[in-house]
Amino acid sequence: MKHSTATFPEALPGSITTLCQLMLFCVLVANGIARAESLPGADRDTLIRVAIYDHSDGSANGPKNLKRILVRDAGFDAVRVTPEEIQKGILEKFDVLIMPGGSGSKQAEKLGEEGRAVVKSFVRSGGGYVGICAGSYLASSQYTWSLGIVNARVWDRSHWARGTGTVSLGLSPSGRKVLRSKASELDVYYGQGPLLIPHDNPELPGYEVLATYETEIAKKGAPVGAMVGTHAIVRTMFHDGRVLCFSPHPESSGGPNSIMVEGIRWAGSKPIDLNSPPIEIER
DSSP, X not given: OOOOOOOGGGGSSOHHHHHHHHHHHHHHHHHHHHHHHTSOOOOTTEEEEEXXXXXXXXXXXXHHHHHHHOOGGGTEEEEEEOHHHHHTTGGGXXXXXXXXXXXXXXXXXXHHHHHHHHHHHHHHTTOEEEEETHHHHHHSSSSTXXXXXXXXXXXXXXXXXXXXXXXXXXXXXXXXXXXXXXXXXXXXXXXXXXXXXXXXXXXXXXXXXXXXXXXXXXXXXXXXXXXXXXXXXXXXXETTEEEEEESSOTTSTTSOHHHHHHHHHHHOOSOEETTSOOOOOOO
């Protein structure tokens, strides 16, 4: 399949402003990648302590799918956590927080201002953050309720509800390395996740593109061609913490689960001994 050659500046207004923004973003990207690459990957002989956000009664599919693949034999100790527990400081027990699919604005509402501040502090101090679909909307720096931990905004946001289905991803060389994928193109389920493109927040480093959308979903009035070439998986640093955003759903039953597992492994920055007892939370 031929990779997209779409470029965003053609669609953005103000050529001089756009050029300046892109020059600034290139500098931010270089700084962000340099910081991310300076950190070693997690050792395979250790467990990574994973907090999976869930404000449901336990019935949400996203956390269930993540618990299914993040097992101790794969190097993870994964536990479901509630927004109330996050507000009370439970993230101190974990290496990485996963904000799964659902609604980014609802996640922000449930966390509240206090909870969002706790999440940002956790990542700032070296904790990992993995956003999936809604969790990537939440991580962006565009909305009033966003965490603002990745220098990204949402392309064609007025058609965010563009439909669902299987799409093809094109992985960058870095994406193949970080996500340990032998294939340069993968099919994955898309559930109306954000079409990520660079933002221009001077207080944030740039992000590195691990995968782009090679095909698209263009239903419900969404314009044809808007999705192709936008960024599907990106990584960056927020102060001392690693941030990884998945727009699609590799954790779903159709997979590919392996790239989700390896992405979370990269984001887990504080692994513990494999022989450590499982994390237990009293509720």
